[in-house]
Amino acid sequence: MLDRVRPWMMYVPRPLVLAVRYAYSMIPLRYRMNRAYFEMSELLQASQWWEAGELEAYQNAELARLVRHAYEYVPYYRELFDRCNLRPDEIRDAGSIRRLPLLTREVIKGRREDFLSRAHRRRDLESARTSGTSGAPLHFWREPGRSAAIERAFFERMWAWHGYHRGDRSIYITGVLRAGDRFQYEPSTRTLVLQNPVITPAKVADYMDVIRRFRPKAMRGYPTLIYAFARLINRYGPEADCPSLEVIFTNSEKLYGYQRDEIVAAFRCRVVDSYGHAERLALMQQCEAMQGYHVIQEYGLVEFIGRDGEPVSEGEAEVVATGFHSRAFPMIRYRTGDWVRLSAAPGPCPCGRSYPRVDEIVGRAGDYVVAPSGRLLSPTVLEFAMMRSPSCRDLQIVQTDRDALEVLMVPDEGFAMEDVDRFVAFLHSLIGEPITVRPVLLDGIERPAGAKHSLVRSLIAREHLAQM
Ligand SMILES: [Zn+2]
Numbered sequence: 001m002l003d004r005v006r007p008w009m010m011y012v013p014r015p016l017v018l019a020v021r022y023a024y025s026m027i028p029l030r031y032r033m034n035r036a037y038f039e040m041s042e043l044l045q046a047s048q049w050w051e052a053g054e055l056e057a058y059q060n061a062e063l064a065r066l067v068r069h070a071y072e073y074v075p076y077y078r079e080l081f082d083r084c085n086l087r088p089d090e091i092r093d094a095g096s097i098r099r100l101p102l103l104t105r106e107v108i109k110g111r112r113e114d115f116l117s118r119a120h121r122r123r124d125l126e127s128a129r130t131s132g133t134s135g136a137p138l139h140f141w142r143e144p145g146r147s148a149a150i151e152r153a154f155f156e157r158m159w160a161w162h163g164y165h166r167g168d169r170s171i172y173i174t175g176v177l178r179a180g181d182r183f184q185y186e187p188s189t190r191t192l193v194l195q196n197p198v199i200t201p202a203k204v205a206d207y208m209d210v211i212r213r214f215r216p217k218a219m220r221g222y223p224t225l226i227y228a229f230a231r232l233i234n235r236y237g238p239e240a241d242c243p244s245l246e247v248i249f250t251n252s253e254k255l256y257g258y259q260r261d262e263i264v265a266a267f268r269c270r271v272v273d274s275y276g277h278a279e280r281l282a283l284m285q286q287c288e289a290m291q292g293y294h295v296i297q298e299y300g301l302v303e304f305i306g307r308d309g310e311p312v313s314e315g316e317a318e319v320v321a322t323g324f325h326s327r328a329f330p331m332i333r334y335r336t337g338d339w340v341r342l343s344a345a346p347g348p349c350p351c352g353r354s355y356p357r358v359d360e361i362v363g364r365a366g367d368y369v370v371a372p373s374g375r376l377l378s379p380t381v382l383e384f385a386m387m388r389s390p391s392c393r394d395l396q397i398v399q400t401d402r403d404a405l406e407v408l409m410v411p412d413e414g415f416a417m418e419d420v421d422r423f424v425a426f427l428h429s430l431i432g433e434p435i436t437v438r439p440v441l442l443d444g445i446e447r448p449a450g451a452k453h454s455l456v457r458s459l460i461a462r463e464h465l466a467q468m
Helices: 002-011 014-026 035-047 052-073 075-083 105-110 144-161 204-214 223-236 257-267 379-386 417-431 461-467
Strands: 126-129 139-142 170-174 182-186 191-195 218-221 247-250 270-275 293-295 300-305 315-323 334-342 360-363 392-401 404-411 436-441 456-458
Touching: 014 182, 035 052, 035 144, 052 075, 052 300, 144 270, 170 223, 191 204, 204 223, 218 223, 223 247, 223 257, 223 392, 247 257, 257 270, 257 379, 270 293, 360 379, 379 417, 404 417, 417 436
Parallel strands: 170 191, 170 218, 218 247, 247 270, 392 456, 404 436
Antiparallel strands: 126 139, 182 191, 300 315, 315 334, 334 360, 392 404
16 A cells, blocks of 8 residues: 555655654554565575575476466467467476576567566556666566565565664665755664765765764665765765664675775675666575675576576576566566676585575676677776776766777866876776777766666667677
């Protein structure tokens, strides 16, 4: 019910909104959350300790259920199965799913209506989209209450692995870089939201003061936003003396090593990362042992494929995902365009859970730079360049075609044009092919609403990766 009310809240005067929020927070949890949330939370408490065989059996059952549903109610899949001469009961596990073709964004874009489940009424669904940092956004639908509740259950479990529980205070840093700063308190989750924070050297102490007095146990947000804040603390701040803060959770973008180091130096607490995406088909999370990322098997079936489309068990691989909980708009064997690194024999995780692990999230499709020859420069290579970047408050590498890069920079104290020249020369040497690198100096880097804040913004990498 509340999901229907929420969009109307923006038309209600602010003091009233706050009063409603407080009143809402008084309602006991069992009335506030829906059945999907409680069922999933209960399952996840038990299933995290299942043996590999039990997890596999669960996945096979969920896959069979999804495939049956897709065949019955989703026109695209009915047609695909018939065309491939397949019966739904022939797709039973991670092996037999490969009888179906990989699904690309282009296919979905061309036939969006045909992916909608006829078992769902359009007016009960919410429209969602990907961020559009790596090309035109993909639009799809999901069940608003159910999808958010399930997502929450999965994240609450991971938070609990790191000592942060429902009811503990947290800071959530979100939003686009835009003039004006805003704090907003969510009493029901005891979260202080920093919406569109423009944290400048002059304001860093004020922000830190508000946070310290709030006494959060956790902080959450995009790595780039938290990194930018951490960097200001390390350069200009008073010490980020916030003893209550135990853990920082990052998500939605690649967390680079240099970002993690800067964040740890500023806040002196552990940084826990997770991999997910707007489509909600695959989830990978770090457990308390912090040795890579667990592939969360109750969330969806994840396959790892190489550039030739064949399964990969070691080295770099693309994430191909089949989500179990997106029944309104099923996507089976969806190519995410995101890449991970797998080690040959990771061995059991010290945490005792049986989920498979990946070593590293290499990058999102939009994080790659494509050289004129078509060679890809991975985010790890570009990370190397960042060590030599000039003194900037914000920096972003933008690629709109193969022959040119723009480096957007917001100069900071100590910024020197000679450093820019050196940085451009270093980028040239990394790419090793003739390419135009154009530095652009700005007061701030504007990001469209809902877009991620990533270091590299390539509008051509996803398409290029899909063609490889
Ligand atoms: Zn573990």
